[in-house]
Amino acid sequence: MKIQRREFILGAAAACAFPNLRASAASPNGKVNMAFVGIGHQAGHDFSMFAYYKDIVNVVALCDTQMGASHTLNVLKAYPDVPRYQDFRKMLDEHAREIDAVCIATPDFSHFPAAMLAMSMGKAVYCEKPLCNCFREIGLMAAAAKRHKVVTQMGNQGHSDANYWQMKAFVERGYIKDVTTINAFMCANNRRWFKWKGVEMREMPGEEAEPAEMDWDVWLSQRPFRPFNHNFINGDWRCFYEYGTGALGDWGAHIFDAAHEFLKLGLPSKIETLKNDRRTNAVFPMASTIAYTFPSRGEGLPECRLVWHDGAGNFPDMPKNVTDKKWRRKDYGAELYLKDGRVFARASHGSPLQLVAGGDPRDPAVKTAMRDYPRGKSGHYLNFLKAVRGEEPANSDFAVAGPLSQVMALGALAQRLAAPVLTFDREKQRFTDNEAANALLAGPPVRKGWEEFEKL
Numbered sequence: 001m002k003i004q005r006r007e008f009i010l011g012a013a014a015a016c017a018f019p020n021l022r023a024s025a026a027s028p029n030g031k032v033n034m035a036f037v038g039i040g041h042q043a044g045h046d047f048s049m050f051a052y053y054k055d056i057v058n059v060v061a062l063c064d065t066q067m068g069a070s071h072t073l074n075v076l077k078a079y080p081d082v083p084r085y086q087d088f089r090k091m092l093d094e095h096a097r098e099i100d101a102v103c104i105a106t107p108d109f110s111h112f113p114a115a116m117l118a119m120s121m122g123k124a125v126y127c128e129k130p131l132c133n134c135f136r137e138i139g140l141m142a143a144a145a146k147r148h149k150v151v152t153q154m155g156n157q158g159h160s161d162a163n164y165w166q167m168k169a170f171v172e173r174g175y176i177k178d179v180t181t182i183n184a185f186m187c188a189n190n191r192r193w194f195k196w197k198g199v200e201m202r203e204m205p206g207e208e209a210e211p212a213e214m215d216w217d218v219w220l221s222q223r224p225f226r227p228f229n230h231n232f233i234n235g236d237w238r239c240f241y242e243y244g245t246g247a248l249g250d251w252g253a254h255i256f257d258a259a260h261e262f263l264k265l266g267l268p269s270k271i272e273t274l275k276n277d278r279r280t281n282a283v284f285p286m287a288s289t290i291a292y293t294f295p296s297r298g299e300g301l302p303e304c305r306l307v308w309h310d311g312a313g314n315f316p317d318m319p320k321n322v323t324d325k326k327w328r329r330k331d332y333g334a335e336l337y338l339k340d341g342r343v344f345a346r347a348s349h350g351s352p353l354q355l356v357a358g359g360d361p362r363d364p365a366v367k368t369a370m371r372d373y374p375r376g377k378s379g380h381y382l383n384f385l386k387a388v389r390g391e392e393p394a395n396s397d398f399a400v401a402g403p404l405s406q407v408m409a410l411g412a413l414a415q416r417l418a419a420p421v422l423t424f425d426r427e428k429q430r431f432t433d434n435e436a437a438n439a440l441l442a443g444p445p446v447r448k449g450w451e452e453f454e455k456l
Contacts, residue, residue: 032124032388033100035061037088037114040071041235042128043105046155047075049381050103050126056385060098063091065106065219066211071234086215088114092121099123101388105155107237108133108244110221112141113453119144120456124151124388126381129253130405131398133245134443138409139429142402144456153384153394154401156253160380161350164395167258169373170353177300178339179263181307186251188331189312191284193239193246198278198286204240205229205282222450239283242444245412246284247310252408254348255334256306257396260404264301267403267426268292271410276418277311285418287311290411295426302339308411319343319357327356413440 034057036047043064050057063085064072076084085091092099101124104114112132115125125145131154132138145152158164170176193201207227210216216228223242231239238244259265275289292306309316319335333347335356342358355361355370378386380395387394414422417440423432431437446454 030389031058032056032385033058033060033098034103035063035091035095035099035101036075036103036105037063037091038103038105038128039064039075040066040069041105043103044071044075046103046105046126046128046381050385051078053382053385056382056389061085061091061095063088065215066213066233068213069211087218089117092117092123096121101126101151101384104128107219108249109137109223109237109242110219112137113221113450115141116144116453116456119148119150119152122148122150124384126153126155126384127398127401128155129401130154130245130249130408131401132405133241133243133249133409133412135406135409135413135429135441136443138402138405140454142398145398145402151384151387151394152398152401153380153387154253154396154398154405155380156257156396156401156404157380158254158349158351159257159396159400160376160378160383162352162375163346163350164258165376166352166373167262171262174300175369176336176338176344176353178302179259179304179336180302180339181305181337182256182259182334183307183309183316183337184252184256184334185309185315186247186255186332187309187311187313187315191247191310191312192236193283194286194312196239196280196283198280201231201239201283202280203282204242205231220447222446222453224444224447241282241284241412241416244284245408246415248290248308248411248415249405249408251310251332251348252308252411253401253404255332257404259334259336260407261400263304264297265294265304265306265407266297267294267406267429268306268410268424269295269426270424271414271422273414273418273420274307275311275314276415277314279415279418284412284415285311287314288415289314290414292407292411319345322357323359324354324356324361327354413437416440 039047039062059079059082061083065086067084067086102118103126104111105128111127115127118125131141208229210228270293272291274291276285277287279285288310290308294304296303330347336344343356344353345356346353383395386392422437425432
């Protein structure tokens with residue numbers, strides 16, 4: 001569906017004139033008029049979090065490719081009079097003048113066209129994590145956000161919580177520096193693809209009848225046509241290389257996001273596959289260990305090795321000489337190893353770091369140092385709304401979230417190929433020794449009729 005040319009021009013003009021997207025003519029009371037692409041599962045949670053701020057948010061349009069399915073009913077019952085759509089293109093076309101911001105919470109791959117269209121129309125975008133599952137498309141999204149001067153935020157909610165502010169302060173004052181190794185892991189035993197045990201879904205599943213309420217064409221969006229199968233929907237898309245990013249894309253953005261930003265890791269120079277258990281051609285392995293190498297970035301930022309572990313029980317080695325006897329490792333988290341022997345550990349989302357080795361956490365000086373950082377006053381959703389109103393910057397805008405998402409996409413690519421070593425040229429953003437890997441960087445061929453989103 002083509003956007004009305006007049007509406008497109010108006011949206012583009014608004015983006016240039018009002019880069020912070022303050023309240024539009026459609027919201028004279030200063031509220032943010034929001035549209036939602038996806039209203040069930042995680043999208044339903046995002047919706048409820050934004051709707052909570054009823055003094056700030058007007059809900060003006062709802063979209064879901066399975067509108068009316070059970071997972072959409074809570075939102076529909078709460079907002080029976082709000083216009084409903086199955087195609088985000090039609091929604092944005094018909095409500096272009098009203099919408100200030102769009103929340104996009106769909107499968108990883110389909111964030112791309114909805115975000116590109118919304119940004120091209122001058123709309124602020126809140127996009128679930130990761131930005132996309134394709135390295136190239138993530139880059140296009142980050143470039144579009146900069147080009148259109150719109151407010152953006154990725155939905156790694158902990159990036160506005162304690163870990164974000166603590167890591168920022170610790171790096172700025174030099175309390176954390178010379179990090180040489182980061183062990184990050186998600187080793188719970190309940191990943192969606194575990195049900196296939198690495199043997200029962202070796203190829204993509206075959207055709208089934210589509211549910212009556214399903215718009216399969218829009219669900220597939222820019223990806224090549226493939227017949228409907230129930231294994232692709234209701235969150236199980238995360239299992240498949242073609243549509244998701246596995247445990248790494250799901251949890252990495254909550255586990256090593258602040259370290260990635262404030263240690264200025266950027267993109268890696270090398271990725272090693274250390275473990276790949278029961279890999280198939282369709283879904284993520286039962287367990288994997290991927291090691292990234294990030295080159296030196298300057299004083300206090302030496303070469304750093306980020307080692308990602310996933311799969312039930314596939315934990316990294318425990319830190320040696322643990323001094324915090326109360327510390328208990330969870331199924332997910334990260335541990336930062338510093339050159340001076342200190343080890344800091346955290347869990348996920350907003351959980352702060354704690355000193356677990358190389359120093360006594362009971363030392364009054366350590367206690368004071370660990371508590372000495374400013375706390376932000378806005379949660380992640382409120383931070384985005386305030387950014388749209390021009391009141392504060394977004395903490396995880398696409399300039400920050402783009403490179404982080406690309407790191408996760410590179411890791412998912414390595415899991416898919418299981419190549420022992422991939423050498424990556426950070427400047428050219430290409431692998432130097434593996435054309436199969438370079439083809440995956442670009443992503444699948446764009447389906448006919450969806451090419452326009454690449455150019456917005």
